[in-house]
Amino acid sequence: MSDRERVLIEVEELLHQLGSGSPPVLLDVRWTLGGPSGHGDYLAGHIPGAVFVDLDTELAAHGEPTEGRHPLPSVADLQAAARRWGIDDDSSVVVYDGGGNLAAARAWWLLRWAGLSRVRLLDGALPAWQAAGGPLETGEVVPEPGRVELSEGHVPSLDLDQVAEVADTGVLLDARAGERYRGETEPMDPKAGHVPGALSAPTSENLTADGRFRDPQELQQRFDALGVGPGTEEVAVYCGSGVYAAHEVAALASIGVSAALYPGSWSQWSNHDLPVATGPHPR
Numbered sequence: 001m002s003d004r005e006r007v008l009i010e011v012e013e014l015l016h017q018l019g020s021g022s023p024p025v026l027l028d029v030r031w032t033l034g035g036p037s038g039h040g041d042y043l044a045g046h047i048p049g050a051v052f053v054d055l056d057t058e059l060a061a062h063g064e065p066t067e068g069r070h071p072l073p074s075v076a077d078l079q080a081a082a083r084r085w086g087i088d089d090d091s092s093v094v095v096y097d098g099g100g101n102l103a104a105a106r107a108w109w110l111l112r113w114a115g116l117s118r119v120r121l122l123d124g125a126l127p128a129w130q131a132a133g134g135p136l137e138t139g140e141v142v143p144e145p146g147r148v149e150l151s152e153g154h155v156p157s158l159d160l161d162q163v164a165e166v167a168d169t170g171v172l173l174d175a176r177a178g179e180r181y182r183g184e185t186e187p188m189d190p191k192a193g194h195v196p197g198a199l200s201a202p203t204s205e206n207l208t209a210d211g212r213f214r215d216p217q218e219l220q221q222r223f224d225a226l227g228v229g230p231g232t233e234e235v236a237v238y239c240g241s242g243v244y245a246a247h248e249v250a251a252l253a254s255i256g257v258s259a260a261l262y263p264g265s266w267s268q269w270s271n272h273d274l275p276v277a278t279g280p281h282p283r
Helices: 003-007 011-018 039-044 075-084 104-113 125-131 160-169 216-224 244-253 265-269
Strands: 025-028 093-096 119-122 171-174 235-238
Touching: 003 119, 003 244, 011 125, 093 104, 093 125, 104 119, 104 244, 119 125, 160 171, 160 235, 160 265, 235 244, 235 265
Parallel strands: 025 093, 093 119, 171 235
Antiparallel strands: none
């Protein structure tokens, strides 16, 4: 199995697996930054058998602003949610959202961080399923509870104290839009700008116009230009609140690059008395 196949599953393969004797657990993670819950869209039509996952309540904890807008949930809370979704220790899991997998990647990363290795994103997400003629069903799916046992730390992550060091000694990527990186606008957080030393690498550039991941050669060229490749030892990614950065970690994993996620991201950094850089340059 290639690096890309460990991260992504195509619609044709998913259709085949759903018709097999051991179908994957399907998770629908429709969510929009600053928007309403995606539950209504899910109820109106989802891939048959898919369970709705609420990003704000099941894929994040909530505390003080100094922790960021979407800090990681406790392992106990994530395990309880994963069991509700019907996940067992030997389950394979396929995750998708309403387009681009920008939200679904958060579930992909969290489940891998918690010890599940057979987790993939549906490339192209729900639009690709529909374009291929895949059926939809309406209403809620309530599976038999799973018995998965989760534990933390199976893929790398950074806490606040480690971020500046990576910016100095490795490659720290800022996955937000370029205008937020440069400090020209900041719609969500108390300060505008970026972590000193970070490079601008917007998540949107991982995708084609139809919401699929770019092919490996294009992704490799993109990250080569940022000084990142399979041999790069220390790579980390952040965004606004640790959601879209998971998508960049997935893009990097699809070309064989292991990258750490900084879950607190800019929403945590900007709520502390820490240096801020602005403009198009890292420092």
